[in-house]
Amino acid sequence: MDRDRILLTPGPLTTTLRTKLAMLRDWGSWDADFNALTARVRHSLLSVVQGHDSHVVVPLQGSGTFSVEAAVATVVPRDGHVLVLDNGAYCKRAARIATLMGRRCTVLPFDEAQPVDPQALAQSLSADPSISHVVLIHCETGAGVLNPLQAVADVCQQQGRGLIVDAMSSFGALEIDARRTRFDALVAASGKCLEGVPGMGFVFIRKAVLDGCAGNSASLAMDLHDQYVYMEKTGQWRFTPPTHVVAALHEAIVQFEAEGGQPARLARYTANFRALSEGMAALGLRPFLEPAIQAPIIVTYHAPAHPAYDFKRFYAAARQYGFLLYPGKLTQLETFRVGCIGAIGPNDMRQAVDAVARALTDLGIPPGRPDA
Numbered sequence: 001m002d003r004d005r006i007l008l009t010p011g012p013l014t015t016t017l018r019t020k021l022a023m024l025r026d027w028g029s030w031d032a033d034f035n036a037l038t039a040r041v042r043h044s045l046l047s048v049v050q051g052h053d054s055h056v057v058v059p060l061q062g063s064g065t066f067s068v069e070a071a072v073a074t075v076v077p078r079d080g081h082v083l084v085l086d087n088g089a090y091c092k093r094a095a096r097i098a099t100l101m102g103r104r105c106t107v108l109p110f111d112e113a114q115p116v117d118p119q120a121l122a123q124s125l126s127a128d129p130s131i132s133h134v135v136l137i138h139c140e141t142g143a144g145v146l147n148p149l150q151a152v153a154d155v156c157q158q159q160g161r162g163l164i165v166d167a168m169s170s171f172g173a174l175e176i177d178a179r180r181t182r183f184d185a186l187v188a189a190s191g192k193c194l195e196g197v198p199g200m201g202f203v204f205i206r207k208a209v210l211d212g213c214a215g216n217s218a219s220l221a222m223d224l225h226d227q228y229v230y231m232e233k234t235g236q237w238r239f240t241p242p243t244h245v246v247a248a249l250h251e252a253i254v255q256f257e258a259e260g261g262q263p264a265r266l267a268r269y270t271a272n273f274r275a276l277s278e279g280m281a282a283l284g285l286r287p288f289l290e291p292a293i294q295a296p297i298i299v300t301y302h303a304p305a306h307p308a309y310d311f312k313r314f315y316a317a318a319r320q321y322g323f324l325l326y327p328g329k330l331t332q333l334e335t336f337r338v339g340c341i342g343a344i345g346p347n348d349m350r351q352a353v354d355a356v357a358r359a360l361t362d363l364g365i366p367p368g369r370p371d372a
């Protein structure tokens, strides 16, 4: 292998050499250069969602889940009531977080092969005025479903409830415009569609609710209000910053902007998705979701119904050919997932399909008739 394996996963993702090289430096956390880097990253992040007038952005150390937890802890008052729109594994994780944070939590369940339904949300909110906040996962990475962010935001706005959006796997690739879509908090991370390296998340918080968030969090480290106030005052992170991650994210954002920002990223991922879909269809592999609700982020495939199929062996074979696949996350069905995101293009996806074909052959499964 003269290159890293291609990561066809929902993060960490394949990054460019330029992004990796940005980490070959030591930064002091008090140093003006590093503070300027943090400020530039925060400014650029707000630009991605056109949020300069309406929102602030607060970065936080840790993986994406840390920021989801911090968003719930910071934005929802301790006597608040959270409604989680649940159509998959990441929704269930958000509900668990809200419960562990000591918030009253209600789950509105949906089919994991369908988007959540704004109409059902409207009914639940009308029926229960105690619900203060709604949690929506924008792209449910579990199956890959795209959820209707705008319609859910409209319902929350009409009914005067707060909205927390986990946009982890969509931010940077799918359009999110804070001028049009009202949310109290929106969470994403460095190592997903911005193609940085993992290690920090960031949360957009609506300015109108920011002051009211003081004292909500029962956790010191997970308090985004405190992180914000300190950062505004000093330009620094409250605790040791992930300096190399910030430097890599800065470099990744420079490339993101040069590529043409979110529309260009979506176009490349859509091209990746198409190349994957065509190639996998030719191998007889069937996607789990209807095309209309499939985000071009990560695709769930039915595992071949062949007795020789075993995900671990399939994974190991594809790995040998240079590609890392991802296990399925559905409760009932045997599936596997393939990511379309990262610093890769349609040619990489065609090579990935070729690796899948060879992996199936190695397992003794005829590509073209994997269910035979």
Ligand SMILES: *Cc1c(COP(=O)(O)O)cnc(C)c1O
Pocket: 010, 011, 063, 064, 065, 066, 068, 090, 137, 139, 140, 141, 166, 167, 168, 169, 189
């Ligand atoms: C990746 C992801 C997260 C965060 O996962 P971590 O492993 O903590 O980075 C949260 N929500 C969604 C929808 C994701 O895709």
